[in-house]
Amino acid sequence: MSILRSVVTGVGGYLPETVVTNDDLSKVVDTSDDWIRERTGIRRRHRANDDQAVSDLAVEAAKKALAEAGKTPADVDLIVVATTTADLTFPAAAAIVQRKLGCPVGIAFDVQAVCSGFVYAMTVADGFVARGHSKCALVIGAETMTRLMDWTDRGTCVLFGDGAGAVVLEPGEGQGTTADRGMLGFALRCDGTKQDLLYVDGGPSTTGTVGKLRMQGNQVFKHAVINISEAVIAAAQVAGVEIKDVDWFIPHQANQRILAGVAHRLGIDESKVITTVADHANTSAASIPLALAEGVADGRIKKGDLLLMEAMGGGLTWGACVVRL
Template identity: 85%
Template sequence: MSVVRSVVTGVGAYLPPQIVTNEDLSKIVDTSDEWIVERTGIRQRHKAADDQAVSDLAVEAARQALERAGKSPADVDLIIVATTTPDLTFPATAAIVQRKLGAGVGIAFDVQAVCSGFVYALSVADGFIARGNAKCALVIGAEAMTRLMDWTDRGTCVLFGDGAGAVVLEPGEGQGTTADRGMLGFALRADGTKQDLLYVDGGPSTTGTVGKLRMLGNQVFKHAVINISEAIHAAAEKAGVTVPEVDWFIPHQANQRILQGVANRCGIDEDKVISTVALHANTSAASIPLAFAHGVADGRIKPGDLLLLEAMGGGLTWGACVLRL
């Protein structure tokens, strides 16, 4: 049976030039390189310049993805930006990206599911493509998480960084089997009762301020390992594959211990895990596409490979996706 699949045809990434090392942070907060590495695996993070908006990061990643897909901005008819740090309250950052790219009139909007945003956005874009409502979609995860940091809180300010990653999705014909290229299965979840575990203490309709990120790290860790593992197996079941069949595991780059905990719980070989958390820390919705682009760039991820993506973020939200490149 012939089916329409959403196929990734290009991947791009962008990290702002400024690097903030653990040693740099030790000069402004009570911490050390040893303390951070031991607990998180993070060695550095990138920080956007004061005059760099999230849309600027997104545009750079999008241009690279389009180039690798052999497409131009004129081809794009759908832009979805997953972000929790938008340029403005409105318009959507996606609309700003559309303008800055020079793309024509089309569909453009943001998705807000914090660190899970990229997986949620992929699912949304997949729906547009499957119904024939988009032929060339840009799905972008872009964040300036350092703008939300309380630089006196060593438990959170060491964890986050800025960056953007993007993929181009185009329709491809499949046979409805696991050998098809494209999106094969999703599992998306949310539990609003866990809001207090990870949130920002500000917003337009409450405080009228941007606010700062607050987190109960130990509780988030516990829920992350358990909940993500369930979503991984659910996504694999919907895709019609087993977790051991996956060639590459591309998790949200939150914390090396969480990556290892999820991989161990799901029986995923450590050699199959794409880990970039040491290089750019937790970039929220940008972390999966950044790791994806890294794995493609270094030659590990190749066309035809079966990929497993997963994330968990504030809300709490979480989810997983299985796709064949």
């Protein structure tokens, strides 16, 4: 029986020009290149210029994704932006992206699930595309996480960077099998009782300020490896695939030790893991689409490959999705 699937037809990524190395950070906070590398695997990160808003990063990534898909802004009827660092309290970053790209009137809104945002946004967009309500959707993960840093806290400020990644989703016919291109399955989770492990200590209805990121790193690490693995297994079961059949594992790029821990727990060979954390650091909702874009650009990821994406972020939120490119 023929069914509609949400098919990824274009991907794109954008990183700001300014690069901040570990040695650069050692001049503003008590840290060192060795200390950061040993604990996180991070060597450098990108930082947006003062005059760059998160929508600007999103637009650049979206342009690349549209070009690869052979589409123009005039084709776009749905924009979903996953971000924690929107330009303004409102309107949504997606609305600003729509204006800056010159897209026609359509649907545009943000998804806020912090580092899990892109996985959440993909499943939300799937609800439109695979049901015939969107013919050309932009799903974007974009962040300026460096704006949320407490630059006296070496445990957090060294971890994050800025960037954006985007995909174009279009409806495609499938046969309802695992051989279909497109979104095959997902699993989303949230445990609000773990809020204090990773959060920002400000907001419009509490402090009236943006606030700064706070994290209990050891606790987040413990929950990440266990919870992400469960969601990945659940998403694979929904998709009807075996973990061993996955061509590429594209995890949220939070910390090299978490990436390795989850891959080991799932029995995924290191050669199948797309890793960008060393050069991008943690770009929150942007990290998965940035890693996807890099894997496609360098030729590792090819049309027809089976992809497994996962993430965990503040909330605590976490989730996974299975997509055949």
